Amino acid sequence: MNRDRIILLICFVVVVVATTVIVGWVCRMPWLVSVLPKAITMKFSTAVGFLCSALIIFLIRCYLQGQRNLAHTFLPLPCLVIGLLMSVMLSAMFLKISTGIENLFVQENPNAILKTYAGHPSIVTITDFLIIMVLGILAMAEPSFLRRCLKLGGVFVALTGLSAALGYMFNIPPMYYAVFVEGHAMAVNTSYLFILCGIALLLLGSGPSNHEAKA
C-alpha cells in the first residue's frame, strides 16, 4: 500500500469515527461516544475537531500533489472551525467562564470514573488540534519549510496520542493527562485518532519536495 493510500485511509477512518461520535451525542446514544461504559467520553467538540482535522490533512495532501486551487479554496473552512472552537474552549478554561459551547449535547456518564469538566476537551487535545490548524494555514501560505513543519507537527501529535494510549494500557493516569489540570483527561479513542493523524502528517511531510510536486 503506497503512502498516498495510507493517508487517505487514515482520513477516512478518522471521519467515520468522528461522525459516529457526533451522531452518538446528537441522538443521545451513549454506546457510540464512549469505548467503555465507565470510560471518559470523546466530547462533541473533539469529534468536530477530528472531522475538520481529517479534512485539513486531506487538503494538505491535495496541495502537495499540485491541486493548489482545491486546497486554497477549502482549507479556510476547517481551519476557521478548529481555530474558533478550540480557542474559545481554551479561553473559557483559563478564564473560568462558561461560553455554552462546551456543553453542546454533553451528558457525561454519571458513573464515569474520571469526570472531565463537562464538555471541555483536555488541554493537550486542544493543543494538538491547534497544531493541525496551523499546518493547514501554512499550506495556504506555501512556505518552503512546510514539509519540515508537517514532520514536526506529526511527531508531536502522534506522541501525545501514544502517551495517552499507553497510559490507558498500563493504567498510568498522568500519561493520559488525568492530573495535568484537574478533570481534564484525554479519552482513549481520542488518543488512537491522534496517533493516526500524527502518522498521516508524518507521511505527508516525508514525501517529495514542494518543487517536485509543483513540477
Added chain:
Amino acid sequence: MKLRTRLIIILCSVIFVPMFFMGLILYKNSDRIILQHTLNHLKTLSILTKARVQDVYDRYLEHLRIAVTRPSLYRTLDDFFAQDSPETRQAILDILNKFEPVLRNAEEMYVFDLNGRLISGTDEYWNLKGVAGEDFFQKGKTGEFFDLIKMTPESIYAGRVIFAGPVVVNSEPKAVLLIMLNFEPFSEIIRTYLKIGESEDIVLGRKNAQGDAEFVTPRRFEQEKTSLSVVPQSRKEIPMVRAVYGEAILLDNAIDYRGHRILAATNYVPDPGIGIVVKIDEAEFLKPLKELNKITYIFGGIVIFFTIFIGLVIARSISAPIVRLSRNANRIAKGDLSVEIKTGVLEDDEIGILTRSFGSMSQKLITMNKDLEEKVSERTFQLEDRLHELERLNKISVGRELKMIELKKQVNDLSVKVGLEPPFDLGFLKERTTDQ
C-alpha cells in the same frame, strides 16, 4: 475550479463560520443566563414558602400546646373524671369554645378519654364513632403530638388540617385534645404568586404511608385529566417526590403532575414533613429564546442573502478583469492580434498593472508584426527588381551567344566553301543535340 467560484466559497467560509460561532455562543449564553435567573427566582420563592409554611405550622402547634396546658382544662377534666355529668361536659365545651377566637380557622375541637370515647366536642360527629383505632388517638395517648394534612376527599378529613395532643395532668396523659382546622392558612400561602410567569405554580405535598408523594394543596392546573394526585416514589423525575424526601434542589429537566416539562425548585419543611415545589413550565421559560430564535432566523436569513449577493458582486468584480484578460490572451495565442485590450481607466492594483502590461505587450506585438510585414514587402519588391534585371541580362547574354554561334557557323561554312578548315569548333552543338 473557476476563480469566481473559489472566491465565493472562501468569502462565504470566512464570513459565515465566525457568524455562526458568535450566534451559537450568544444563544447558549442567553439560554444559560435566562435559566439561571428563572431558577434563582424559583429558589427564592421556595425559601419564602418554606418559611411561611413553617410559621403557620409552628403557630398552630403553639396554640395547641397552650390549649392542652390550660389549667382551666385540667380542672374541668378533673371534675369530669370525678363525676361524669352533663354539667361537667358542658364546662369542657365552654373552655373549647373559648379557644376558637384564638385558633383562627379552627372548625371543630374535641376531647377524648383514654378509651377513645368522646368527652366533649363542638359537634356531635364523634359521639357515635369510636376513635380508638385512629392514628391521632394512638399517638395522643402515648403523649406525642400528631398532625395531618389531607386534601383527598376521604371521610371528615377532606380539606382539613388536624392537630391532636395529649392533655397531661401530673405528668400523666389523661385525655386527648383534637383540633380540626380548615386549610385556608396553607391555601393562602400557595396563592401568593410572584408573577414569574403564567404557568407558575406552588404545590405542597407529603409522604404517605407507602412512601409515595401525595399532593395536599390544590394545584393550579388540576383540571387537566392527566394530572396525578399521588406520585409513586419511583418517579424521581417529578419534583414532588424529591421534595417529600427532604431534597432542596433546583431542577431544569423535570416533569410535573401533568407530564409537562418544567423548571422547579424544591424545598422541605421537616416539621410537619411537607415538601414544597415551586415550578414554571419550560415552554414559558423558553418563550423569550424562541422569540430570539425567530428574530435570529429572519435577520440571519436576510444577512446571509445579502452576504451571498454582495459576495457574488465582489467576486465578479475581482474575477471579471482576470477572466477577460485570460480570454484575450487565449485569442492572441491562437494568432488573433486584432484583440483590443482597454487600458484607459484602470486601478493601480496588481490586476490593473497586469492589464496595462498585457495591453502594452499586445500593442507592441501588433506594431512588431506590422513592421515585419512592411520590411518583408520591401525586401520582396527589391528582390523582384533584381530578378527582372537578371532576366534581362540573361536574355542579352544568351542572345549575344546565339548570335556569336550563328556567325561562327557562317564563318565555318564560308571556310569550307573556300576550301579552308573551319576555324571554330562547334562540336558542343552536336553534343547538345545528341543530349536533347
